Each structure stands twice: as structure tokens, then as C-alpha cells.
Amino acid sequence: MTEHELVVIGGGPAGLAAALAAWEQGVRDILILERDNQAGGILNQCIHNGFGLHRFREELTGPEYAGRFIDLLRNTDIQIRTDTMVLDLTRDRVLHTVSPQHGCEAIQAGAVVLAMGCRERTRGAISIPGARCSGIFTAGAAQRFLNMEGYMVGKRVVILGSGDIGLIMARRMTLEGAKVLACVELMPYSGGLTRNIVQCLNDFDIPLYLSHTVTDIRGKDRLEQVVVSRVDENRRPIPGTEMVFDCDTLMLSVGLLPENELSRQAGIEIDPRTNGPVVWENRETDLPGVFACGNVLHVHDLVDYVSAESEQAGIAAAAYLHGNRPEGGEIRLVNGNGVSYTVPQRLHRGAESLELFFRVRNVYRDAAIRVLDGEAQVARFRREHMAPGEMESIKLPKVLLDRVKGDTLTVEIEPVGGGVLRSEASPLGDAPNV
Amino acid sequence: MKEIICITCPKGCHLKVDEESFSVTGNSCPRGAVYGANELRSPVRVVTSTVVVEPVGASIARPQNPDCLPRTSDACPYEGSGKDLPRRLPVKTDRPIPKGKMFAVMAEINRVRATPPIKVGDVLIPHVAGTDGNVVATKSLE
Numbered sequence: 001m002t003e004h005e006l007v008v009i010g011g012g013p014a015g016l017a018a019a020l021a022a023w024e025q026g027v028r029d030i031l032i033l034e035r036d037n038q039a040g041g042i043l044n045q046c047i048h049n050g051f052g053l054h055r056f057r058e059e060l061t062g063p064e065y066a067g068r069f070i071d072l073l074r075n076t077d078i079q080i081r082t083d084t085m086v087l088d089l090t091r092d093r094v095l096h097t098v099s100p101q102h103g104c105e106a107i108q109a110g111a112v113v114l115a116m117g118c119r120e121r122t123r124g125a126i127s128i129p130g131a132r133c134s135g136i137f138t139a140g141a142a143q144r145f146l147n148m149e150g151y152m153v154g155k156r157v158v159i160l161g162s163g164d165i166g167l168i169m170a171r172r173m174t175l176e177g178a179k180v181l182a183c184v185e186l187m188p189y190s191g192g193l194t195r196n197i198v199q200c201l202n203d204f205d206i207p208l209y210l211s212h213t214v215t216d217i218r219g220k221d222r223l224e225q226v227v228v229s230r231v232d233e234n235r236r237p238i239p240g241t242e243m244v245f246d247c248d249t250l251m252l253s254v255g256l257l258p259e260n261e262l263s264r265q266a267g268i269e270i271d272p273r274t275n276g277p278v279v280w281e282n283r284e285t286d287l288p289g290v291f292a293c294g295n296v297l298h299v300h301d302l303v304d305y306v307s308a309e310s311e312q313a314g315i316a317a318a319a320y321l322h323g324n325r326p327e328g329g330e331i332r333l334v335n336g337n338g339v340s341y342t343v344p345q346r347l348h349r350g351a352e353s354l355e356l357f358f359r360v361r362n363v364y365r366d367a368a369i370r371v372l373d374g375e376a377q378v379a380r381f382r383r384e385h386m387a388p389g390e391m392e393s394i395k396l397p398k399v400l401l402d403r404v405k406g407d408t409l410t411v412e413i414e415p416v417g418g419g420v421l422r423s424e425a426s427p428l429g430d431a432p433n434v
Numbered sequence: 435m436k437e438i439i440c441i442t443c444p445k446g447c448h449l450k451v452d453e454e455s456f457s458v459t460g461n462s463c464p465r466g467a468v469y470g471a472n473e474l475r476s477p478v479r480v481v482t483s484t485v486v487v488e489p490v491g492a493s494i495a496r497p498q499n500p501d502c503l504p505r506t507s508d509a510c511p512y513e514g515s516g517k518d519l520p521r522r523l524p525v526k527t528d529r530p531i532p533k534g535k536m537f538a539v540m541a542e543i544n545r546v547r548a549t550p551p552i553k554v555g556d557v558l559i560p561h562v563a564g565t566d567g568n569v570v571a572t573k574s575l576e
Contacts, residue, residue: 047524047572048482061482063524063573067554147484150521175483175540194446198439199479203533365445384462385445 005029005321007095007109009086009262012041014294015115016069017307021314022113023076027321031107032080033097039073039080040066041117043303045144048168050195054304065303089266093289111289111317114263114277115310118256118295120165126254128160130217133224139165139253143172152176154249158226159183160214162190162197164301166253171200180206181245184228186213186235189363191389193301213237217250226250256299266290273341274298280346281354282316282326283309291317298343298357301391305357312355326351331404336372336412338362340388347401347409354396360413363387369394372410378403386413438473440466478530481539484522485558487575488547523548523575525558527567538563550575 006027008015011034019030038044043051046062053059056068073080084099093109120138137145137153143165145151155178159166162185170180183201188211190197201208209228215237216227230241258276260268269278269286276297277285284291293313294306319325328349333342333356342358369381369392381394440447442465449460449470458470472478525548531539539562546558552575559569 044573047484047526049480049526059480061524061526061572064554067573147524148520148522150484150486175481175536194439194444195441198441203479387444390444 001094001106001108003108003110004031005110006031006113006317007093007107007111008032008113008115009089009095010034010041010115010117010294010296011036011039011080011082012115012117012294013043013066013069013303013306014117014296014310014313015041015113016066016073017310018113018115018291018293018314018317019078020069020072020076021311022318022321023078023314025315025318025322027318028077030076030078032078033084033086033095034080034082035085037082039070039082042140045140045147046168047147048172051303054302055307062303069307086262089262089290091266091287111291111320113310113313113317114260114285114290114292114296115294115313116259116262116296118258118299120252121255121257123252125257126252128214128217130226131219131223133217133219133222135219135223135248136217136250137252139163139169139251142249142251143169146172146176152178154178154247156181156245156247157249157251158214158228158245158247159251159253161185161253161255162192162208162210163253163255164192164196166251167192167196167200169251169253170206171204174204174206178249180204181247182207182209182228184209184212184214186231187211193389214250215242223248223250256295258296258299260296263292263296268292271341271345273335274343276343278346279344280326280348281344281351282319282348283313283344284316284320284326288325289317289320291320298341301389305391305393308355309357330407332408334408334410336370336410338364338367338413339411342411349404351401352398354401355393356396356411357391357393358411359388359391360386361388362413364413364415366416368414368416370412370414371396372412373404374406374408378409380414382416436474438470440469442466442469477533479533479536480527480530481536481543482524482526482572483540483543485525485543485546485548485571487519487521487523488549489519490549519550519575523552524572525569526572527562527565528555528557528570529567531562531565531567535563535565539565539567539569543569548575 008019011032043062043066049059049061051060051065084097086097088096095107097105120140142153145153157180214226215229218225226245228243229237263277271278277292283293291313293310300306326348331347338361340359340361364386371379435450438449440449451458451470451474456471458467461467552571554574556571557568562569
């Protein structure tokens with residue numbers, strides 16, 4: 001068995017930022033384990049621009065954003081082992097790995113950072129009926145085929161789900177010569193950024209069918225047709241509203257799931273709302289010495305936030321290794337009115353500061369975020385605009401945290417002016433029926 | 435009057451832009467007025483795509499049967515290094531180009547090949563499709 005001070009599982013943006021932050025804190029024996037044959041994670045296939053506006057104040061493509069971190073890594077002694085799959089993580093922080101170069105190995109880690117990211121929901125996860133032909137891809141798989149392997153996956157495409165990856169692929173396939181017939185969204189509003197609706201669909205006159213879904217898949221060997229139906233307010237298909245699209249490819253952009261098999265194996269407590277580990281304000285899980293950051297913790301909208309969060313985890317892992325472990329009782333964060341989850345879920349009394357990420361349940365124009373200690377208001381933040389698709393964050397300094405007397409802090413949304421504007425969540429309204 | 439959605443920030447204001455005077459209403463901040471006028475007057479976009487990677491030396495083992503999909507491990511072996519080269523190099527226009535030229539830019543991108551070594555920012559196509567933008571690499575290949 002080999003030993004390392006810090007082992008980071010995953011060499012994507014979260015793992016790279018966590019490892020670099022730990023290095024800067026003086027940890028010198030750091031090993032990153034990466035399943036793919038290069039570092040960078042999903043950024044390598046995200047060749048579009050729009051990354052790094054917060055962090056670098058410029059618009060970078062995915063490979064450029066990853067490249068900035070990989071360049072920093074080159075100036076350190078951080079080891080990165082690619083083509084390496086972690087099979088198992090024990091409660092004593094022993095990792096079992098397998099790779100072509102080293103075969104099966106056991107590694108004892110002083111501390112572990114979980115940075116495995118997330119994966120896409122598939123056809124099976126949403127149970128689309130119909131034939132089991134080829135030509136059905138998750139949008140991210142198609143993106144990898146096209147942008148990294150160099151294969152066009154189809155010529156006539158229907159996209160189910162209006163998440164950002166689906167929208168980005170609509171533009172990408174169109175630019176490469178495919179015909180994208182429609183983007184179909186179950187909900188009455190799009191799950192993607194407005195910017196992507198405008199630049200990926202509107203620019204190419206691709207219709208967006210809101211409150212619609214795929215109700216049948218037809219084809220013998222390869223996909224030949226998909227049937228799209230309108231759904232009612234309970235998301236049930238309405239008979240008689242079927243539209244048939246002749247296509248050879250169906251892409252699914254229907255959500256992401258944090259990849260927590262290893263966390264579960266280690267018996268780490270998982271929050272059913274985020275599907276990620278329950279963490280303290282320093283991103284430590286309930287298993288001491290094991291930290292989590294990035295999309296394995298909760299699905300982020302922006303890689304900039306992943307990097308920031310992962311640096312916190314890296315700093316905390318370094319502190320753990322140096323014997324500086326937070327003390328103080330537990331304060332639980334409670335989701336109040338309009339809040340669907342918070343990260344972190346726990347806070348040490350006496351913590352230096354708290355950066356809280358959360359999502360709201362509705363679209364709000366003019367609202368306030370309130371933080372309550374029982375009935376007493378600890379802090380209040382005004383926001384002009386909030387939406388479920390846009391992660392919110394607030395920062396609470398030590399002076400405010402020190403005033404908390406109770407065992408819980410509640411985060412809630414208070415509509416101020418316009419209030420809840422769910423119907424305006426769709427920037428484009430409903431696309432016309434054909 | 436043309437209706438567009440502002441993408442300057444996540445609020446997504448619905449703008450109304452006059453086609454002659456380029457005056458904007460419906461914006462809730464000055465950036466919206468600038469965006470609305472530009473979007474009608476001369477819309478521009480950054481184009482991103484990929485370029486085929488051509489290894490050094492010509493006689494590269496490629497799959498003989500075109501129906502047979504090469505495995506990832508068949509990816510162009512790069513002479514000398516012993517490492518597999520990626521099959522595609524990601525690229526972008528180094529500034530936004532006129533929206534109407536997007537497909538012309540794509541056609542030029544699809545005609546070129548990239549041979550390592552390449553550094554981020556290396557120009558592959560200067561003044562692509564008659565614009566003042568250059569197509570540059572967004573990843574380094576050694």
C-alpha cells in the first residue's frame with residue numbers, strides 16, 4: 001500500500017482547484033486520480049466560450065479555462081495519475097484503484113477530496129417508451145463524440161430537454177451541417193440560460209416547444225421518427241396533440257446527477273435534495289478528513305463557482321492535515337420559504353465566515369433573501385431577479401455568525417415588489433404548433 | 435419595432451428596438467440599450483469549432499475500412515512521443531465576427547488541418563472569411 005498526504009478523486013475543474021489550493025497551503029504530497037486520459041474533465045469537450053467571466057474577467061472556452069489551471073499545476077509537484085479509476089473508498093480513507101500502468105493498487109490517504117463531478121440522466125432515467133434503436137444519445141455523449149472524437153452523430157436531430165448542454169449542442173450540430181428540427185421541453189419554461197436560448201436556438205430559427213415531451217420512439221435499427229406531444233399542467237401527454245418528426249438522432253438534455261457511488265460506499269451522509277454529500281461550511285463531509293466540492297456536491301451553473309468552492313475544500317483539507325480542525329457546536333441550515341436546498345447544510349459555531357450557495361423554487365423579480373435565527377433576522381439581501389436555474393450565493397461574516405444563538409439558521413425568500421413570476425420564466429412563450 | 439431579449443445579464447429584459455432610430459425601450463439598465471442597438475445594427479458572435487489534427491509525417495495508420503469506427507486508441511499515433519494525439523483541436527474566432535458570416539467561417543475552419551506543436555492562441559486562419567477575426571487554437575498540443 002502506498003501513502004499520500006492528500007488524494008483528490010477527479011482531475012476536472014473541481015479537483016484541479018482543490019489540489020492547487022492545498023498546495024498553496026503547504027501540502028506537498030498531493031495525488032490527483034483521473035479516470036480519463038487527460039486532466040480538465042468535462043471542460044475538454046465544452047469548446048464553446050463563456051467560461052471564466054467571474055474568475056478571469058474574460059470569456060474563455062472550456063479547454064482554455066482548464067488550461068489555465070493545468071499550467072499552474074505544472075509549476076508544482078502535484079502528481080496527476082490519468083487512466084486511473086477509483087473503485088472503492090473506505091472509512092479509513094483507503095482507496096482501491098485500477099489502471100493500465102499500475103494494475104490494482106491500494107492507497108492510504110491522509111485526507112481525501114471528492115471531486116468526481118456528475119453525469120447525465122439517460123433515457124432509462126426518464127422512461128421514454130418506444131423502440132430500442134440506435135441514435136439516442138445524451139447531449140454530453142454526443143458532444144464528446146463530435147468535439148473530441150471527431151464524429152458527427154447524426155443529420156436530423158430532435159433535442160429533448162432545454163438544459164444548457166442540449167442548447168449548446170443544437171448550435172454545434174447546426175454549424176456542422178445537421179438540421180436540428182426542434183428542442184422539446186417538458187416544463188412551461190426553459191431550463192437553460194437566456195443567453196443560450198438566444199444564441200443557440202433563435203439565431204438558427206430552431207423552434208422551442210415548451211410543455212411538450214417525447215411520447216414515442218420509432219425505428220428498426222436506427223432511429224427513424226420521434227413523436228412529440230403537448231402535456232397538460234400535470235405534465236401528462238394530451239392525446240391528439242402528437243407531432244411526428246422524421247429524424248435519425250434524439251439528444252437528451254434532461255438533467256445531471258452527482259456521481260456519488262464512492263461517497264455512498266464510504267457511508268457518507270447524502271442530502272436527498274442535492275444528491276451530494278452533506279457538508280460543513282469548510283466542505284468537509286460527515287466522515288472526518290473527507291471533503292467534497294464541485295458538481296459531486298451539487299450541480300453548479302458556472303465553472304467559476306466550482307473553482308471557488310473547490311479552493312475552500314482544498315484549504316480545509318490542508319488545515320485538517322496540519323491539525324487545525326474546526327471546533328464548536330453544530331448549527332443546521334434550514335430551507336425556508338422558496339428555498340430548495342442550501343450548501344453547506346451545517347455550520348460550526350464560531351466559524352470565520354459562511355459562503356452559502358442555494359437555489360430558489362420560483363422565479364422572483366424584486367425579492368429579498370432573509371437569514372433567520374429562530375424569529376430574529378440575522379441578515380437580509382435584496383435581489384432584483386432570482387430563478388431556479390441560477391444558483392444564488394450570499395456571504396455571512398463572522399460578526400453576524402457570532403450573534404446566532406439558536407441551533408438553526410433558516411434561509412427564506414421574501415417577495416418584495418413583483419413577487420413570484422413563474423409564468424415569466426419562459427423568455428419566449430410557447431412555440432407555435434405545426 | 436423589433437422585439438428581442440437582452441442577454442447582458444440573467445434578468446432577460448424584453449427589449450423593443452426601433453429599426454430606424456435604434457432607440458430601445460423595455461431595458462432596465464443602460465447596458466440593455468447598447469445591446470439592443472448593436473444587436474439590430476450589426477449582430478456579432480464568437481464562433482467555436484474544432485480542426486482535424488494531422489500528425490507530423492504522412493504515413494499514419496488510419497482504419498482501412500471506412501465503415502469500421504476507429505477506437506479511441508487508434509487516434510493518430512504521434513511520432514516519437516509515444517503518446518496518443520487527440521483527434522481534434524478546439525478553436526475559436528479571437529473576436530466576435532458578423533453573425534451572417536458564421537457559416538462562411540465554419541467552411542474555412544473545416545478546410546484546415548492542425549499539426550503539433552501548437553500553443554493556445556496560435557493563429558490557424560488569419561482574417562477568416564474576410565472578417566477582422568482570426569481563428570486561433572484554444573488548446574496546446576505538444
